[in-house]
Structure formats: C-alpha cells, structure tokens
Amino acid sequence: MEPQQQQNQQHPNEDNNGGAKGNFICRQTSTRWTPTTDQIRILKELYYIKGVRSPNGAEIQQISTRLRKYGKIEGKNVFYWFQNHKARERQKKRFTNDVPTQQRTTLKPEDYYSYKYSSSNNNPGFSSASSNAGAVTVGQTDNYGYGSVNMQEKKNWECSVPAGGSNGAEGESMSNINYGSRLGINPYSSSSYTVFDQDLEAAEKIETLP
Amino acid sequence: MEPQQQQNQQHPNEDNNGGAKGNFICRQTSTRWTPTTDQIRILKELYYIKGVRSPNGAEIQQISTRLRKYGKIEGKNVFYWFQNHKARERQKKRFTNDVPTQQRTTLKPEDYYSYKYSSSNNNPGFSSASSNAGAVTVGQTDNYGYGSVNMQEKKNWECSVPAGGSNGAEGESMSNINYGSRLGINPYSSSSYTVFDQDLEAAEKIETLP
C-alpha cells in the first residue's frame, strides 16, 4: 500500500484450492483470506474510484458476491478490507505529517515518496461521490417491523436482511470533510508530548539492551 | 532478533542519505529503512527503559523527528519498529513458555505453530462460508454445538439465511463453485442500488491505485 513500490502481494497461490480442505483434517494451511489480484483490483476501484468507504450490509454482500468470481471470499473479508484500508490510510496520515507548514526548505530524500499516485485522489479523494450519492439510498431504513431485531451490532452482511443498523452509507457521505485536516496540527496529538522527557540520548549507557 | 548483537558498524558511514542506493527516484525499488545504531539504541531505550510500546501518532512523530538527526527515518518506520519489536518479543516468549509437547527435534524455530494462548478469543467459529473446509457442514450453525463458546459478541457474520433465499454463504459453501449462480444479484436487494453500476471490472486497469 505504500507508495512503496515493491508491493508484491502475498498471495502466492491464487489458490482457490482452498477447498483443499475437502479432506479431513489437514492443517488448514492458510486460515486467512488471501485476496487475489483481481479482487484487490476491484476493491481498490471501489474505494478510490467509486468512493466506497464503509459499505453497509447489502453492499458488502453485493461486493463479495461479485468478487467471488475471482476466488473464495466472504462478506467479512470485504468488510474488514474496507475497514482496514480506510483506517490505514488515516493512520498513516496521522504519523506521517511531518513539518506543519509547507516550509520545506531543504528537500530531503524522503520527500519523494510521500504521495505518489494520482493527484486527484490524494486528498479528499473520494470526491467521486458519484456512487454514493445515488447508490445508497438503501432500503435499510425501514425496519421490518420486527421491532428490535436484536442484532445489536450491525454486522449482518451475509445475512439476508438488511437490518436497519447499517449506517455505512450515510456515514460515508461525510467523506469530503477533511479538506483542511492537513494543517500543522492534527487532532490526534494527544496531550502526551514528550516521550523524551529528558535526554535519553545523552544517557548513553545501556548498551546492553536486548 | 535481539540476541543479535552486532549491529555495530553496519553503517560505515552513518549515511544519512538513507543509504538509498543511489537515487531512488527512478528506481526506488525497495530500499527499506535500515536503522542506524544510534536510532536503534534510542528506540530500545524508549522501549525498555521508558516502556514505550505502542506510541500513538503524536509520539511517533516526535520520535521520528528526534531520530531523524541520526539518519533518515519516517514515522512509519517507528511505528513498525515498535510493532515488530513487541510482537517478536511476545512471540519468542510464547515458545519458551509454552512448549507443551516438545518434539521439536529439528524444527527450525520458525516452524512453530502457535497455539493461542491467553488473549483473546479463538473463535474460529465462523466456519466460513466457504467451507471448503470441512466438508460441508453446510449446516449453518455457527458453533459446533460445543456448548457455549459464548459468542462474545453478537456478531453474526454469516448468519444463516432466513428463509430460503439465496444466502450467499451457503450457496457458496461448495467450494468454488457457484460460479454461475449469481448474476442477478440477490433477491433481497430488491431495489438495490448496486455498488457496481457498471462493469467496474471491465474498467480494467488503473493498476496504479495505491
């Protein structure tokens, strides 16, 4: 994910053999989902192009169904993928912003790879709200009169019913915020500043740390 | 890992230039961060002496800024360093401790297959739709009847479908099959909006998405 190039993905095996387990026990080698390149490609398209960020249950279903064509996949995989992708994007930004202002007098090598891909999406990216806007009107709104469906958590993809909880869609609309977030200060800077209360560096000793 | 002591002079020249092999503008192919001895020393001090384990965004920034003095470094490097350091420490401990059935004749240390120890759950549960795994227990039910696994959370990934519909999960359960099945999306989404308004897949390429 990084601007870093070496991205070779780690899905050595386009397996699908997953099924392997057909047999008995066997060490389920590979417990976790290993997306195929096509799956990843599509997920990214959805993310960057269509602006999908937090798909709701129904959307997750559609997506996973669609991706199933390229390999084994479950709804939760899709769910986690979006969650992680979004989270990491933000996280990175959090500890990445160096130097508040654009005052970068001396260019350091590290500047090269800050952002590399297309500019358009760089920032707010998803401007392409396109999809959401229209797409998500989702019928979830009405609860089937079930009263309280009980699935307290709104994780019901894979479930047929689009339970009302899903937020996803709406929430996402707020995506275009953030515009200004790149000021010098980030909201996350917790109060804790100074990991270095003193000069640890000066404390040169402890050569023997593990 | 740690036992490795000699990181002594691996840096002939505290190169600051990131040691990148020359300019990596063109070919930034993979130059991963190689911490200088001073950076490592400080990181360890922070880790062992100050107890820093999972620095937050702000701390990461401080640290990396501070360490920058000794060589090129980015926030993510610091982030990963702590993550890895903690993880490996834990992992190592896992061996020494556990080792229920030794039998490790010639296994390399990496061979281990760990069991989960304390910590969280292990609810592999989700038999996963794609059950390639075992055989078809198509039976939906989550917990194998083991009694109460106590689904800590009421997350229902893969709830079995309610009434007859297609239920993605089951259908899919048979290994990769199912290929032909969907097409028309699923019944439930009656009026659905679809994330795929068109053939995104067809819109191939855009490989460059981050």
Add this chain to the structure above:
DNA sequence: ACGATATGAATGAATG
C-alpha cells in the same frame, strides 16, 4: 557465493 537469520513492511482479523 549461499543459506540462515534478523527484521522491516504489509495486511487480515479482532477488540474496544
């Protein structure tokens, strides 16, 4: 030169 190791990087899966 290799092969083994140590460790940076990435990411799926969870938990809170």
Add this chain to the structure above:
DNA sequence: CATTCATTCATATCGT
C-alpha cells in the same frame, strides 16, 4: 473508528 495482535512476505546482513 482507533488500536492491537498475529502472520506472512521480502530483504538486508552475517556466518561459514
């Protein structure tokens, strides 16, 4: 959403 854990891939480095 933020954070954390576990695993795995990739590669820099060291030993022989």
